[in-house]
Amino acid sequence: MKLHPKHSICILLACSSLSAENILLNFGATSYNGTNAPGHSTGDLTGTYWNTVASDTASGIVDENGLATDIALDFGTSASNGSTTVNYSNATKSSDYTFNSAYDTFITLFDTGLGSSNAVRDTGTQLGIAVAVSGLDQGEYRFYVTTFRGDSDSNTQRDFDLYAGTSTDAMTDFSGSSIGTIINTRSGLSNWSEVDNYLTGTFTIDGTNDVFSILSDSPSYIGVLTSLEIVAVPEPAQYTLIFSAIAVLLLGYRRTQKLDN
Known part of the structure; x- marks a missing residue:
């Protein structure tokens, strides 16, 4: 023909x-190039180019196929313990750890390069962590977020409260933007399951509200970001x-x- x-x-x-632009963010310092993630499990994403980040990134972010983008990341932490107000001048860092074989069978989903490090606050206090994503094209998007920490038996079962939204700049007030809680179920769960080990939602970039921001916090513990997948919805x-x-x-x-x- x-x-x-x-x-x-x-x-x-x-x-x-x-x-x-479908974007894969692997928070921490351990690189990853696989497909063991909630957005891939639904079929929304197929690429394997993950951006490994834990602090502010002004350039160099690629899409899931390795193509350059104009996306920038601005990290911050909650202003105080339990607060949903974010200060983007506060530093963040990567936190790596080794899985403990005593409970590793419960967390096989995260026993990969994707789950063996996180982005967290860079202080000794129990602060939440946030990231603002700018530079996305206008349109509707779906996101998949995981928040998991596998360095101790108790931490593998931490609940993490998530907040997200869009605004003209990086969001600083998340008080009215709760999207739910990841409870990190450990009862023999071997598949990706919403709420049990990830949360998903949608947002719109419309030329006015053109920055997507997300905050992770945990009662009596630090906030943790493990991965964030962003997929454009045609x-x-x-x-x-x-x-x-x-x-x-x-x-x-x-x-x-x-x-x-």
């Missing part, structure tokens, strides 16, 4: 409209465009067949 140039252009335009108009391109292609093919006959 030989394509006319205009048909090829239609297909390329349609496909480019469906492509968007709009109905984009599906219409690609179906129209396919229709043009089929029409052109039929006309070509008639001329050949």
Whole structure:
């Protein structure tokens, strides 16, 4: 089947409209290039280019296929213990650890490069940790977040309260932005399960509210970020465009067949 140039252009335009920045963030210092993550388990993501980060990153973030983006990350911590107000001038760091074999069978989902380090506050106090993501293209997105710490038996069972939202700049007040709690179930769970070991939600970047921010906090403990997957959700108009391109292609093919006959 030989394509006319205009048909090829239609297909390329349609496909480019469906492509968007899907971002994989691996918090900590241990690199990872696998697919053992909640967003991959749902089929929303397939790439393996994870960005390993634990502090402010102004450039160098790539999408899930390794392509350059304009995305920047601004980390911060809660202003005080238990507070949902974030100070982005506070430092954060990577915290690595070794899994304990005594309870490792309960946490096989996280026993990978993705789960063996976190981003946490860089102080001795029990502060939450936040990250603001800027530079995303306009559109609707879904996110998947995990918060897990496997350095002790008690910590593997920590609950983490999550807050998220969009604003014109990095969010500092998360008081009205709760999205739920990750309870990190250890009752023999071997699959990704929402609430039991991750949370998901959606947000919109609209040109005004163009920064997505998320805060992790834990009662009587520090906040932890383990991974964050961000996937663009195609709009109905984009599906219409690609179906129209396919229709043009089929029409052109039929006309070509008639001329050949």
